[in-house]
Amino acid sequence: MPTSNQDHWTSAKYQSAASFVPQLTTTVLSYLDIRPTDRILDIGCGDGQLTSKIAQAAPEGQVLGLDASHSFIATANQSHSSPNCSYRLQDCTALSASSSDAVGEGSWDKVFSNAALHWILRPPGTRTNVFHEIHRALRPGGFFVFEMGGKGNVAEIHAAFTAALLHAGGLSIQEAREACPWFFPSVEWMRKTLEGAGFELVKCESEYRPTKLNPETADGSGGIEGWLRLMGARFLEAVDGGKREGVLKEVCDVLESVITREEDGSRWIGYVRLRAVARKK
Numbered sequence: 001m002p003t004s005n006q007d008h009w010t011s012a013k014y015q016s017a018a019s020f021v022p023q024l025t026t027t028v029l030s031y032l033d034i035r036p037t038d039r040i041l042d043i044g045c046g047d048g049q050l051t052s053k054i055a056q057a058a059p060e061g062q063v064l065g066l067d068a069s070h071s072f073i074a075t076a077n078q079s080h081s082s083p084n085c086s087y088r089l090q091d092c093t094a095l096s097a098s099s100s101d102a103v104g105e106g107s108w109d110k111v112f113s114n115a116a117l118h119w120i121l122r123p124p125g126t127r128t129n130v131f132h133e134i135h136r137a138l139r140p141g142g143f144f145v146f147e148m149g150g151k152g153n154v155a156e157i158h159a160a161f162t163a164a165l166l167h168a169g170g171l172s173i174q175e176a177r178e179a180c181p182w183f184f185p186s187v188e189w190m191r192k193t194l195e196g197a198g199f200e201l202v203k204c205e206s207e208y209r210p211t212k213l214n215p216e217t218a219d220g221s222g223g224i225e226g227w228l229r230l231m232g233a234r235f236l237e238a239v240d241g242g243k244r245e246g247v248l249k250e251v252c253d254v255l256e257s258v259i260t261r262e263e264d265g266s267r268w269i270g271y272v273r274l275r276a277v278a279r280k281k
């Protein structure tokens with residue numbers, strides 16, 4: 001039967017399926033405007049690759065990466081920690097729930113997040129609290145700088161998965177909608193929510209950024225299949241084990257001509273990035 005809250009992540013799988021994610025960060029890092037003494041909290045830090053890069057630019061500061069994946073935090077601790085860069089296992093939907101209160105109140109110059117909030121904000125009931133907790137963590141005048149999927153992000157994949165869950169998976173439309181693991185808000189939603197949490201908006205923007213997928217691999221961990229298996233794991237978990245490969249094949253078949261460029265056979269998916277800089281008043 002479907003399972004939930006499994007740790008799907010490993011650094012190796014992420015490298016095969018989506019190594020471009022921590023690399024396409026020039027714009028959001030320029031918005032972070034790292035100063036040598038900055039104390040920066042990284043929400044949903046993954047395997048720490050980008051977090052350690054941030055820490056190198058803040059040698060007299062401190063960077064703390066938080067993530068809910070045991071596997072990611074283990075890799076981050078092993079491969080990307082340094083005297084000014086550490087990591088902690090943390091459910092970021094409940095930042096103040098840590099027993100040691102590592103996050104603390106008003107102790108960070110900046111809170112950063114890249115490609116993580118669309119997972120963290122998926123449960124509608126926790127959204128307001130996430131923004132309030134981030135606001136609480138910042139010092140007055142501190143900045144919340146982030147990039148995540150915005151409205152319309154990977155829409156072709158979202159639609160193909162929903163249809164395949166109905167057709168090959170036998171789910172109802174309601175069940176198929178609930179299986180979606182992502183929340184991709186509009187600029188308008190984000191602006192209202194940040195202001196409602198006590199932030200002053202410096203910028204909030206959306207960018208359509210078609211992105212070339214990693215090459216296919218013999219073991220299925222690269223290309224569109226690897227991307228779907230990792231990023232769409234929770235769609236697949238919504239159906240019984242025996243039906244999962246059928247659902248996956250249908251999604252791949254539907255997407256084939258949509259994502260493939262005629263001139264060279266390369267495969268691209270329609271990422272939409274939502275970026276914002278918000279200041280704690």
Ligand code: BEZ
Binds near residue numbers: 149153154271
């Ligand atoms: C993103 O970074 O936009 C993304 C990540 C996982 C699934 C879907 C989108």
